[in-house]
Amino acid sequence: MVELDGHTLTPEAAARVMLAGEGVRASPDALSRVSESHRRLLVRISQGGPIYGVSTGFGKLSRVSIPPEDFGALQENVVRSHAAGVGAPLSDEAVRGMLLFRANSLLKGLSGVRPEVIELLLGMLNAGVYPVVPEQGSVGASGDLVPLAHLSLVLLGEGRARFRGEELPGEEALRRAGLSPLSGLAPKEGLALLNGTSYMLSLTTLAWALGRRAFQAALLSSSLTFQALRGSTAPLDERLHEARPHPGQIKVARKLRELLSGSSLTDSWKGDVQDPYSLRCLPQLLGPVLEALLWVEERLRIEMNSATDNPLIFPDGEVLPGGNFHGEILAFSAEALAVALAELGAGCERRMSLLLSAEERGLPPFLSPEAGPSSGLMLLQYTAASLTAENKVLSHPAAVDSIPTSAGKEDHNSMGATSAWKALRIAENVISQVALELTCARWAVALAGEEGLSPATKAPYERLSQLVPPPGPDRYLGEAIAKVREAVRSGEVSVGGL
Incomplete structure (x- = not known):
């Protein structure tokens, strides 16, 4: 079992998870840092003022202001709209790496997400719920937006995933594994899931x-x-x-x-x-x-x-x-x-x-x-x-x-x-x-x-x-x-x- 804390993961341990399917768990201390980071983000939001990707649009749309009542929808929209990949699906080994590296990065406690986002990522990894991720679509900056969007769809109960060798709708794959999708995304969570290098890093x-x-x-x-x-x-x-x-x-x-x-x-x-x-x-x-x-x-x-x-x-x-x-x-x-x-x-x-x-x-x-x-x-x-x-x-x-x-x-x-x-x-x-x-x-x-x-x-x-x-x-x-x-x-x- 590999314990993740956002700081001490090694390539050797990562290879065991990816190639041999070794299990993972999150350090309790790291999850506490994640909770505190989410709290800090909420405090900062309450103070007003623009925050990229929280109260603004994305990319060229960063000058567009988003009202508070749409903060959650903004995060879900970015996941759905950015899932635009093509090509053959990645192997289970590569998807395991994406789940592993996205979770470990968020465990540093600097991203503002809730602990339950990371817990679901790791729950999917340990249970063998592997999102279907097309291999083509990332340009390697702004993060691996396209492949990570396909991965993140399954956290919402959408998209498609493999479970025990069968390709299923995302929600059904989670259900069979005894997991539940997130009921929605809090401010910045969609961006935090997509805006990383996990595809490049995994491959x-x-x-x-x-x-x-x-x-x-x-x-x-x-x-x-x-x-x-x-x-x-x-x-x-x-x-x-x-x-x-x-x-x-x-x-x-x-x-x-x-x-x-x-x-x-x-x-x-x-x-x-x-x-x-x-x-x-x-x-x-x-x-x-x-x-x-x-x-x-x-x-x-x-x-x-x-x-x-x-x-x-x-x-x-x-x-x-x-x-x-x-x-x-x-x-x-x-x-x-x-x-x-x-x-x-x-x-x-x-x-x-x-x-x-x-x-x-x-x-x-x-x-x-x-x-x-x-x-x-x-x-x-x-x-x-x-x-x-x-x-x-x-x-x-x-x-x-x-x-x-x-x-x-x-x-x-x-x-x-x-x-x-x-x-x-x-x-x-x-x-x-x-x-x-x-x-x-x-x-x-x-x-x-x-x-x-x-x-x-x-x-x-x-x-x-x-x-x-x-x-x-x-x-x-x-x-x-x-x-x-x-x-x-x-x-x-x-x-x-x-």
């Missing part, structure tokens, strides 16, 4: 979590490939990396030395003084990926414990308008993550190509014991190459462009929602590329002599051998590849310690 966190698992599995796949190709360990020498002391490079070199220690396969091919880059430069290739993952993790940690709506209500009673909803930092994070993961996958494809054409290192063409009548694993590299090409296109940054909205009042948008969507797509592709390399490596090691494996890689290889049949005549391997992919995605097949 980027998912991409980071899956990317980290892909990285950990790639350490295994590359170390198995290294041994099957009888690679030279001289480029892993500690002295080389101390001469260029990037932290990620040093850590990866150290980890590879540990993984390969005791192997009788390495350093056993004497046909050249240097291996190809995808083997020789593994620390220089994987080290920057590790550093990118660590950099993005810290950005996510800050963002998921931030108040990202507008305006904010501070303990001294002052209501300040600002721009914490702007997703530029998440856009940059998602773009950096996308590039790093695309390169991780590209390295897998290159090492697969080496494995499939390593006759001079003692492996048969395409790892087929009957090359000619059988094509072996030839086409696995085709699939990896197609994913590499897709990742190259998806790595083109969305964050270097901006399209103004709301009649120019919102004149610079981050487009970070597109950045996050791309990063997640790349992460899923890279999971597949690592699985493909692992499948090739399983056959290659069997052909090279698995008895020569290093002690550190024997147990993971044995697990891999349970998922992938041994080398032999051509057969359908789609189910085996899918099993390996799921093992990578779940974190079952990986190397820890980094």
Whole structure:
């Protein structure tokens, strides 16, 4: 059970909630802060004067005054009018993240909402009521308005939601879960629900979590490939990396030395003084990926414990308008993550190509014991190459462009929602590329002599051998590849310690 207080949520804990469905609860102290924030907002309203999104319209309509009798209707209207998304619905994992991050942001106690709003968000998360949220529609500033509007409709008993695998009207999904919709929205609550970065944050966190698992599995796949190709360990020498002391490079070199220690396969091919880059430069290739993952993790940690709506209500009673909803930092994070993961996958494809054409290192063409009548694993590299090409296109940054909205009042948008969507797509592709390399490596090691494996890689290889049949005549391997992919995605097949 993860306790939320608006301050201490970690990307690791968030990933458990999103990917494994771990439960959550709100800290009582945080809920008390929320109640006090709502009270401060009501006091400020009673004093008169304009408050953006409470007594005014939204966006370009901020100069339009709203009478007090319409304050509640204003909040419900913004939810209904802004639910204008299109495209395929988000996965349950991504929606869990949106519910989690919106609740945790509101728990900081700076948004003016009532505790019951947060309690319903968390009740839906724990009960498995997942609003149907179209994946397209956010421009990554003023918050993720469109996707969060679709999510918020269900709190009103409207919209649609999935419950136990069935798509239902929002009110019915809540009823079946034993929950009740809000009877209405108090001042600022619609705006507070919509005006945040929860969509961008959810997709980027998912991409980071899956990317980290892909990285950990790639350490295994590359170390198995290294041994099957009888690679030279001289480029892993500690002295080389101390001469260029990037932290990620040093850590990866150290980890590879540990993984390969005791192997009788390495350093056993004497046909050249240097291996190809995808083997020789593994620390220089994987080290920057590790550093990118660590950099993005810290950005996510800050963002998921931030108040990202507008305006904010501070303990001294002052209501300040600002721009914490702007997703530029998440856009940059998602773009950096996308590039790093695309390169991780590209390295897998290159090492697969080496494995499939390593006759001079003692492996048969395409790892087929009957090359000619059988094509072996030839086409696995085709699939990896197609994913590499897709990742190259998806790595083109969305964050270097901006399209103004709301009649120019919102004149610079981050487009970070597109950045996050791309990063997640790349992460899923890279999971597949690592699985493909692992499948090739399983056959290659069997052909090279698995008895020569290093002690550190024997147990993971044995697990891999349970998922992938041994080398032999051509057969359908789609189910085996899918099993390996799921093992990578779940974190079952990986190397820890980094």
